[in-house]
Amino acid sequence: MSVTAASGFAAAGVVAGLKSSGKRDLAIVQNLGPLASAAAVFTTNRCKANPVLWSEQVIADGVVSAIVLNSGGANCYTGARGFQTTHETAETVAERLEISAGDVLVCSTGLIGDQLDLDLLKAGVWDATLALQSAGSDGPDAGLAAAEAIMTTDAKPKEAVQVSPAGWTVGGMAKGAGMLAPGLATMLVVLTTDAPLDSEQLDSALRQATRVTFDRLDSDGCMSTNDTVALLASGAIGVNTDLDEFTAALTEVCRSLAEQLQADAEGASHDIAIEVVNARTEDDAVAVGRSVSRSNLFKAAIFGNDPNWGRVLAAVGTTDAEFDPYAIDVAINGVQVCVAGEPGQPRELVDLTPRAAHVLIDLHAGEATATILTNDLTHDYVHENSAYAS
Missing domain, CATH: 3.60.70.12 (L-amino peptidase D-ALA esterase/amidase)
Structure with a gap:
């Protein structure tokens, strides 16, 4: 009910x-x-x-x-x-x-x-x-x-x-x-x-x-x-x-x-949770998570099962949030692919074949956190929205 x-x-x-x-x-x-x-x-x-x-x-x-x-x-x-x-x-x-x-x-x-x-x-x-x-x-x-x-x-x-x-x-x-x-x-x-x-x-x-x-x-x-x-x-x-x-x-x-x-998002093959932790403020955490969620390069990479963490950092860097760009950690589905702005564990260890994908971004700037939900960018999404009115 x-x-x-x-x-x-x-x-x-x-x-x-x-x-x-x-x-x-x-x-x-x-x-x-x-x-x-x-x-x-x-x-x-x-x-x-x-x-x-x-x-x-x-x-x-x-x-x-x-x-x-x-x-x-x-x-x-x-x-x-x-x-x-x-x-x-x-x-x-x-x-x-x-x-x-x-x-x-x-x-x-x-x-x-x-x-x-x-x-x-x-x-x-x-x-x-x-x-x-x-x-x-x-x-x-x-x-x-x-x-x-x-x-x-x-x-x-x-x-x-x-x-x-x-x-x-x-x-x-x-x-x-x-x-x-x-x-x-x-x-x-x-x-x-x-x-x-x-x-x-x-x-x-x-x-x-x-x-x-x-x-x-x-x-x-x-x-x-x-x-x-x-x-x-x-x-x-x-x-x-x-x-x-x-x-x-x-x-x-x-x-x-x-x-x-x-x-149930149109054409999606991955459900992505972008969790931002240790931000200076909650607004900063939301801004960072939303920037990553709106990166077509990042979303296309997830669709292709490619843990391209560089696209995560590139999106984070477009925001006005307070952080040290070279102190950021990034983990994708539990694999610490970036540590303090440098390569961490090999990206080949990341398994993106399941539908669920989790990206953890640690800004090391405070104590605030926020999670943004998004999806990958797929061929099906483009097709469905190219013909919506027909």
Whole structure:
């Protein structure tokens, strides 16, 4: 189970006809209460899709009763007509569920620059709301159907759950396989909890969780226009909730979803964790890890099973982080290939045939650390993204 694991939520995923594949392409997650508190974070791209512009207004008061998501079109750079489509989609959900349109988040994903078919969207909302009213809309099958409906180039749905000893639950679903880079990575994520938390508490927990998970997923260095991570609380489990404990559980759900996004990245053959240790500051550690993750030379080398640690150091040296360039250590999959800026163990000892690859960079400049998740650069990635719109 994912978004329906927490009490007080129902979900549905249906075929609206927005995708030519005939697969599910519209989902609704409804918060049944008694609370309707919420928080959300969005792409930091200045070029934002219409659903993001709408949802930024909706979340301002911290109240959300439902979220509607579609694949099959991003509804971005579609002008006033596109924003009206978003507005009318929210209005249709509100009418069907007898809630306010101002309490409906809207998310879209797919190709930029194409208008969505409003009639298909409305018909899909009708079918989804009928499904919400049926038995089983709060069960695992309903959660899975919703997770499938938001997929684009994803190979499989992404779901995660954490249950606390106190009895409250955090569940989540995500989509994303390409354009994975901060802010947030190219994703739609819905997180739910039955803990009785208000919107300020949810916002604090969500920003702490995304900062060390989704914001450190950097698969291909490309930032989306539609990224949305929403957290909804029903308060259906009326038990005292420690905010630190909740934040830790939420972070684990986000980490699991981020790792699933990484593992499903378009065409990837290696999942790479770039761990930077002993940095002067956490920001320095993030900057160094991100620079390596965005080096096409490094990513191509990993694809070719070539432990070319010189490409790691070359990327590290482009940052403004504080370190001595000739005191850096680098290990790849446990082999210390560079020690204090000089050759260490023979690179031939590094085994890069497994899918998992770990790069450890020791800056010897402080005590801060950070890990960036990325993937290799493959022929399949180039092929898939050369034909995305065809």
